[in-house]
Amino acid sequence: MMAGGFLEPFLADAGQASRSQAAWLTEARTNALQQLARDGMPGPRSEAWKYSSLRALGQRQYQRGDAEANSRAIDKQLLALPGVDGPRLVFVNGAFRADLSTTRTIKGLQLTALSSVLESDPDSLQPFLSRSFDDPAHVFARLNSALASDGPVIRVAAGVAVEPLVHLIFVGAAASTSLAWQLRSIIEIAEGGSLRLVEHHVGEAGQSHFGNVLSQIAVRANARLDLLQVQNSPETASLTRRTDVVLDADAHLELRSIEAGAQWMRHDLVVNLSGDRSRFVSRGVFALRGRQHADTRLDVRHSARDSACxxxxxxxADQRSRGIFHGAITVEPGADGSDALLSNKNLLLSAQAEIDTQPVLEIYADEVKAAHGATVGQLDEHALFYLRTRGLSADEARSLLTLAFCRVAFDSVENEALREHLDVLLLERLPSMEQEPTTDKASA
Structure with a gap:
């Protein structure tokens, strides 16, 4: 393990808990800091970090938090998403901005900031914030547990179907120095409730902050959450995210993710199908260029009967970028009748690009239906030739085929304006007109 300069500013605050916070919260934060001090950052022998070395990050130092987050000027265009005009919560460098947020009273929906709930009703957050991350590989979850003091708290009451599309916006704002900010997101859909939510990551060009987002999601019995994650942070920033989900009996999560931004990005998606007949559907895509590095890890556990994923x-991946995808499905003892399907396909658009994919399937139950597969290849030269005979340039043909390849991740988005915006976002990531088409003859 490596302690490194990265953790030093945070470990210096060990034991300096706020006198006003609840005793259980002080204990949880202190425990997380002690774990960090003991284990440091994972080294090259950590299997979870095998493809994403933390050595360079371990040598960097960031200023903790942003004392000026509440007053920084933000371009309103960063906050806009076509087709999304419902209530929104905005956080800048990890701090809630009421002046940029637009909330209205919706029966059965609570939209507020973690900092506010910690003052008014901290004990209601204990099931979430008291969690301990005991695996040393979860270094950033520990850091978040120790230091995060703000983020969205969203709760849907039992039996309430929230109609408006709720918009969460996490903004990285430029500052005179590189910042490290922590943000904790808590979402709870009570029994029989439903919510449609967009999680939107953006930032101002040129900033080189380190953002650390930990989201905890609980979907109770017979409830549903439709979540779209759009990660389009500037390519100078670093971002790590962990999304923890628990699905109770007959609960349903429909998750779509687009990873297009950040110079260095890590996303851990951990889903526990803890209730009978719970269901998890995930559609995702990462589109990388330059020297971007994106590491996406899914860990899905079937813990109950007749659950499905x-x-x-x-x-x-284009130019010199690198993408990593780790998809693990575990069917635990007693989870009979589980139905699990995992597919990961990848395109290399450059001889210098790299993609590593690892599908993992572990089954410890009977009467299970399961399948997984992964491929890495290049664009089909026959398809490229066909499009060029129809009058398209080489680059137009490549962009069209690549977009069609990626669109499977969000072609089921019903909001037409939003879907068209996602098309544009992906097209911006694809090769420029100046680049030469690949000549490798293989098919994805």
């Missing part, structure tokens, strides 16, 4: 992810 359907996972389909696509990856595209």
């Amino acid at each position: 359907d996972i389909l992810w696509r990856g595209v």
Whole structure:
């Protein structure tokens, strides 16, 4: 393990808990800091970090938090998403900005900031914030547990179907120095409730902050959450995210993810199908260029009978970028009748690009239906030739085929304006007109 300069500013605050916070919260934060001090950052022998070395990060130092987050000027265009005009919560460098947020009273929906709930009703957050991350590989979850003091808290009451599309916006704002900010997101859908949510990551060009986001999601019995994650942070920033989900009996999570931004990105998606007949559907894509590095890890556990997961992810890497996809499905003892499907297909658009994919399937129950597969290849030269005979340039043909390859991740988005915006976002990531088409003859 490596302590490194990265952790030093945070470990210096060990034991300096706020006198006003609840005793259980002080204990949880102190425990997380002690774990960090003991284990440091994972080294090259850590299997979870095998493809994403933390050595360079371990040598960097960031200023903790942003004392000026509440007053920084933000371009309103960063906050806009076509087709999304419902209530929104905005956080800048990890701090809530009421002046940029637009909330309205919706029966059965609570939209507020973690900092506010910690003052008014901290004990209601204990099941979430008291969690301990005991695996040393979860270094950033520990850091978040120790230091995060703000983020969105979203709760849907039992039996309430929230109609408006709720918009969460996490902004990285430029500052005179590189910052490290922590943000904790808590989402709870009570029994029989439903919510549609967009999680949107953006930032101002040129900033080189380190953002650390930990989201805890609980979908109770017979409830549903439709979640779209759009990660389009500037390519100078670093971002690590962990999304922890628990699905109770007959609960349903439909998750779509687009990873297009950040110079260095890590996303751990951990889903526990803890209730009978719970269902998880995931569609995702990462589109990389330049020297971007994106590491996506899925860990799905079937812990109950007749639960189901359907996972389909696509990856595209161009120039000297690198993408990593780790998809693990575990069917635990007693989870009979589980149905698990994982598919990951990837495109290399450059001889210098790299994609590593690892599908993992472990089954410890009977009467299970399961399948997984992964491929890495290049664009089909026959398809490229066909499009060029129809009058398209080489680059137009490549962009069209690559977009079609990626669109499977979000073609089921019903909001037409939003879907068209996602098309544009991906097209911006694809090769420029100046680049030469690949000549490798292989098919994805």
